Amino acid sequence: MTTRRAAFGMFAILLFSYVINAIDRQLFSVLASDVRVALDLTLPQVGLASTVFTLGMGLAGLPTGYLLSRVSRKNVALLGLVIFSAATYLTAYAQGFPDLLLYRFVSGLGEAMQLTALLAIGTSYFYQHRAIAASSLNFTFGIGAIIGPNLGAAILGASHWQMPFILFGLSGLLALVLIVSCVKPWFTEAAPLLVTTEMASITGNRLWSRTPLLLAMATAFSGLSIYGYLGLYPTYLREALGFSPQQAAMAVSCYGLGALLSLLGGWLGDRFDFHKLLTGSLLASALFGGLLFTELNRSLPLHAGLSFAFGAAISGMVYANLSAGIIKSLPPNLAAQASGLFVASLYIPAAFAGYLLGLLKTQFEWSLAGITQISGCALMAALLTLTIKGRPSSSLARETI
Incomplete structure (x- = not known):
């Protein structure tokens, strides 16, 4: 019981560090209009800057998965935390488009290292869940995602656009101290035991087998939908509908409220056919995203409600089960590489989501551009999940956690 409680406590500290990761990711989109004016950027340029960090995340995903087989997961998570916090801080001092892109790209490298390491830690120690x-x-x-936009907008209202980047960049120091002092290797480096017959159905799978690749393709289209919304939706609210920064922040933060349903999504995916759950959730995402x-x-209020519904469907249900689904489709000795495949599949295409939506806006009006990308990509992901035959291993024999 003491060991179990200690494991939960250490995982809670790691999750706290991931809150800072999420804040850093969500901050830029709310400030994008102010950054655009300050640095004299076009809409496609600020759209690219909003999502280019995901290119860093995607490119770092698979290499980090292999790095984790040689370096401790704890050290990889710490290194990622330092990199993305420093890059967020430096974003405040960008002088133009090239260095802004560089800082945003580097922040994604660090965020991917931390995410891949934390996925490997959590799914290895709590393997049966x-x-x-x-x-x-x-x-x-x-x-x-709730804290970042709202607090960032509040700081913006009291200061200038650089201050939120400075303060949130420095916040990584607190998480760094907590992880170094409190998180132990017996938890972060734990390996799952191969004790169930259900593993027999997936031990022949490799990283590039059909099922993980189809799930990776579905993840790529989901990323284009998610980050099209996250990258330029606040800009759409401010520039097309005349919302204030605080109103736009409130609307987009409701997406984060929807993401809080992830635990329910994971619980459902562990117990039922997650293929059906994925398909239904992606269809719902296409509907709410288009609206x-x-x-x-x-x-x-309507924007807030629809943002919550979109976040609940695509982040609470889809994200949770795509990440776990890729890991479930591969044997446990490939858990780190599976985590890296998920990160790469989600974030490499997502890097261009904001730029793509910005280009679509220049050719069409906002509504058609948004529906084409947000809804269309979610529908493509749903079609891919329908082509997957069989089912990766679901929950194994239940453990008490």
Whole structure:
């Protein structure tokens, strides 16, 4: 019991550090209009700057998965924390488009290192509850997605656009001290035991087998939908609908409220056919995401409600079960590489989501551009999940955690 409580306590500290990761990721989109004016950027440029950090995340995903087989997970998580916190701090001192892109890209490298390490830690120690362990990360992402936009907008109102980046960049120091002093290697470096016959159905799978690749493709389209929304939705609210920074922050933070349903999504995915859950959730994401960009929708409460519904579907259900699904489709000795495959599949395409939506806006009006990308990509992901035959190993024999 003491060991179990200690493990929960250490995982809670790691999840707290991931809240800071989520805050850093969500901060830029709310400040994008101010950064655009200060640095004289075009809409496609600020759209690219909003999501280019995901290119860093994606490119670092697979290498980090292999790095974890040679370096301790704790050290990789710490290194990632230092890198993305420093890059967030330096974003405040960007002088133009090139160095802004560089800082945003580097922040993604660090965020991917931390995310991949934490996924490997959680799904290895709590192996028999992998979907819940993976979804707990997205749950804490939801907390950061609520805090980041609202607190960032409040700091902006009291100061200038650089100050939120400075303060949130420095906040990583607290998480660094807690992890170094409190998180022990027996927890972070734990390996799952191969004790169940259910593993027999997936031990032949390799990283590039059909099922993990199809799930990775579905993840890529989901990333284009998620980060099209996260990258330029606040800009759409401010520039097309005339919302204030505080109103836009409130609307987009409701997406984070929806992400808090990740634990429910993980629980459902551990117990039922997660393919059906994924398909239904992706169809719901296409519906709610499209409605967010319709001209019928000009009220703040309606935007907040639809953002919550979109976040609940695509972040609370889809994200949780895609990440766990890829890990479930591979044997446990490939858990770190599976985590890296998920991170790469989600974030490499997502790097261009904001730029793509910005380009679509230059060719069409906001509504058609938003529906085409947000809804269309979610529908493509749903079609891919329908082509997957069989089912990766679901929950194994239940453990008491």
